[in-house]
Amino acid sequence: MTVQVSAQYIPKFDLQGHRGARGLQPENTIPAFLKALEYGVTTIELDVVITKDKQVLLSHEPYLSPAICLDSSGVEFKGDKKYNIYKLSYEEIKMFDCGSKGNDRFPEQEKRSVYKPLLQDVIVAVEDYIKNYSRYEVDYNIEIKSTPEGDKKEHPTVEEFSDLVFQVVDQYLPLNRVVIQSFDFRVLKYWHTKYPKVRLAALVENTKSIETNLANLGFIPSVYSPYYKLISKSKVDYIHSLNVEGVDKSKRTMRVIPWTVNEPEEMMQLKEMGVDGIITDYPNRAAEIGLTLPKKQ
Numbered sequence: 001m002t003v004q005v006s007a008q009y010i011p012k013f014d015l016q017g018h019r020g021a022r023g024l025q026p027e028n029t030i031p032a033f034l035k036a037l038e039y040g041v042t043t044i045e046l047d048v049v050i051t052k053d054k055q056v057l058l059s060h061e062p063y064l065s066p067a068i069c070l071d072s073s074g075v076e077f078k079g080d081k082k083y084n085i086y087k088l089s090y091e092e093i094k095m096f097d098c099g100s101k102g103n104d105r106f107p108e109q110e111k112r113s114v115y116k117p118l119l120q121d122v123i124v125a126v127e128d129y130i131k132n133y134s135r136y137e138v139d140y141n142i143e144i145k146s147t148p149e150g151d152k153k154e155h156p157t158v159e160e161f162s163d164l165v166f167q168v169v170d171q172y173l174p175l176n177r178v179v180i181q182s183f184d185f186r187v188l189k190y191w192h193t194k195y196p197k198v199r200l201a202a203l204v205e206n207t208k209s210i211e212t213n214l215a216n217l218g219f220i221p222s223v224y225s226p227y228y229k230l231i232s233k234s235k236v237d238y239i240h241s242l243n244v245e246g247v248d249k250s251k252r253t254m255r256v257i258p259w260t261v262n263e264p265e266e267m268m269q270l271k272e273m274g275v276d277g278i279i280t281d282y283p284n285r286a287a288e289i290g291l292t293l294p295k296k297q
Helices: 029-036 118-135 158-172 183-195 210-217 232-237 262-274 284-288
Strands: 014-017 043-050 056-058 140-143 178-182 199-204 223-226 278-282
Touching: 014 029, 014 284, 029 043, 029 118, 043 118, 043 158, 043 278, 056 118, 056 158, 118 140, 118 158, 140 158, 158 178, 158 183, 178 183, 178 223, 183 199, 183 210, 210 223, 210 232, 262 278, 262 284, 278 284
Parallel strands: 014 043, 014 278, 043 140, 140 178, 178 199, 199 223
Antiparallel strands: 043 056
16 A cells, blocks of 8 residues: 655544434434534434345444334333344334433433434435525435444345445435445445445544554545544644545545544544544534534524
């Protein structure tokens, strides 16, 4: 892998609403994304899985989580993997309320009856909001949730999973507004070869060096996205010295966008380090310190 040094780096801060606005609304739901847009995010961040009938569904886990969902009868249930999304049809999944129970980790989150939406329905809702209210476009940072252990058990193969996602985004969005991210580097390698026009983000939660992680990936993606406590000013500077390969010609250097940053003081510390954006559950907190576009009145 050849590393080239960029002559100049021009930052543009990208505020991403994690799972929409998980601190304020049920995660990965249409109300969460619309709330994030109200607070001026420039990118909505979301997770996708695949249903039994090959629909691209929003969910962080490949199962219906008892921590945030009620079953089809509206009552609590036990067992993290009792309801495997890959073995349920979308019509079955819509019967589960994944908002009324709330989330103990996010006491400010509004409790409301809501089901997990399809990716295409989220895009339609967001684009409608943009057209009628915000008047500015946002990017979509889509995380493909896959693991080698989950292949053909909790999701399709990486190839089929990726192709299903591409079919949706290609139908509904210009590809220059799409980022595909994953901890599973198999996903990024496949997109890099099959869909080279789509920007890619390497999610990282390990303590390996940046050089090691990029060597394992095999190419330089558009974005390096580590857990925020793993980043430092020297690491930001190093990331900015690397040129993206093959895509995103207008932003030649690799960008660094850490996750998930929820305290305003830490948001500002990271911005001062020179990061290109952050992913947060609380876009309202970012707005309060001037990191988002102005909220519509």
